[in-house]
Amino acid sequence: MKIRSQLSVILGSLFVLGYASGCSVKNKLKAINVEVKNNLDFNRKEIVSIPIGKLSGLLKNISEKNIRVKFLGANEYLRTQWIDYNNDGKGDELLFEAEIKANSVAKYVIVTDIVKEPESKIRTYSRFVPERIDDYAWENNKVAFRAYGPVAQQLVEEGKEGGTLSSGIDLWLKKVDYSIIDSWYQKNVANPGYYHIEHGEGYDPYHVGASRGTGGTGLWEKDSLQVSKNYVSYKTIATGPLRTVFELTYAPWSSYGVYETKRISLDLNSNFSKFEVSYQADKEIPNYTVGITLHDKKGEVNINKPKGWFRHWEPIDSAFVGEGIVLSPKLIDTAFVHDSKTADQSNLLILTNPEDKITYYAGFAWTGSKQIRDVMDWDEMLDKQAKIIANPLEVKVIK
Known part of the structure; x- marks a missing residue:
């Protein structure tokens, strides 16, 4: 009886082990x-x-x-x-x-x-900002940007204070890798003008006005740039540790009646926002233009049409900022500096062949963030970005 009992225990144990092993195989992580x-x-x-x-x-x-x-x-x-x-x-x-x-x-x-x-606190982020009229702001661990909405436009058109009439893209110069949008806006509510002053994390000394900022768009015709007003609606698609994605839609603009939607994304560790622009027009447009403001024209311009990158390098306060636009050379018609006596109308302009869609990258680097040391570093960063666009990573999924 004792031997039979021991045998039953052994057989039972083997059954349990076999069952567990079978379950393990059956439920093994694919x-x-x-x-x-x-x-x-x-x-x-x-x-x-x-x-x-x-x-x-x-x-x-x-x-x-x-x-x-x-x-x-x-x-x-x-x-x-x-x-x-x-x-x-x-x-x-x-x-x-x-x-x-x-x-x-x-x-x-x-x-x-x-x-x-x-x-990690290091992430991408974007949101609509009602506490600052109706900005839309986005950032990652390297850079931050913002665009202006319809209420900001309305204030200007009604002659009231505090508004901004511009479809140009603003830059926020940050020197920390964590998110600053919420903090800066919150402190700006309590102390208006807060983010225009350096408090150790960076600041916003960048002036956009009616210019293109870095990455604003338009149509060039008869030595004149036609541009949209502020965005009229937004849609936040994603925000998270690796990528933020959103869309800005603009009311019909220019004599061509251009309807424009910009899907903008920013990846972690990138100095460049990706602009995927879809547009329609009431009649055929002569070109689609992307620009960078030249501010008071004290900066340096580098036009590299063969490689598809365009650079402005300028002093701001005690440091330097490099702004840039990168796109496929196949899209480019011409590029030039438009020098104007009118405030905010001097821009580096890139004219592209009109299509229903266009993709370009717009971004910057600031010496105050220690990401770059000089204009050679910025040119190298632009050159690498152009190569990355032309040679995307090859991803192979093996099932």
Whole structure:
């Protein structure tokens, strides 16, 4: 009886182990391998996007909240972000930050797990700002921008104080890697003009006025630039650790009746906002123009049409700011400096061949942030951005 009892225990234990082992095999975490190839001769650290269709097998009966990404062979997970473009509550693409050495391939694996991802104060961010009339502001750990809304326009047109009439893009010079938008606006409410003064995190000394700022658009015709007024509506699509995305829509403008929507995104670690502009017009337009303000014309301009980048380098207070626009050379018609005696009308202008859509990158770097030291550093950054646009990372999903 004792032997039979012991045998029953052993058999029972083997059954439990076998059942557990079978469950383990059955419920073993599925995985999708991803290879990211860098064809350029410098290291790259960029946001990679995986469409939802590539992950359908992994997401079967699993919440997208449990998707994790890591280097192949590593233990720690990377930060990820889902983008829901159609606002249906489901992610349309998965983002993660890839690091790839020059002329190399980096391998990653996507799995399911309930272990939390690492958290950080370093992130992207954007929002509508009703406490400052109706700005729309966006930032990452490198740079910050803002655009102006319809109420700010209305105040100017009614002759009231505090408004801004401009479709130019404003720059905020920050020297910290954490988010400053909420803090600066909050402190500006209590102390008007706060963010125009340096308090240790950076400040906003950049004047836009009726100029193009950095990345504002228009139509050039008969030695004159026709431009839109302030945006009339906005839509926040995403904000998170890796990318912020939103849209600004403008009322019909110019004698051509241009209807314009700008989808703007900013990735972590990038000095450049991506502008994806869709537009229609009542009649064929002569060109589509992107510009950079020349302020008081004390700066230096570099027009590099063959590579598709355009630079302005200027002193602001005790430091320097480099502004730039980068786009595919195939889109460019011509580029030139428009020197005007009228305030805020001197701009570096890039005329592009008209299409229904255009993509360009506009950004800056400030010596006060220690991101660059001089104009050569800024030119190098622009040159790399042009190469990145021409040679996107090659992403291969292996199921």
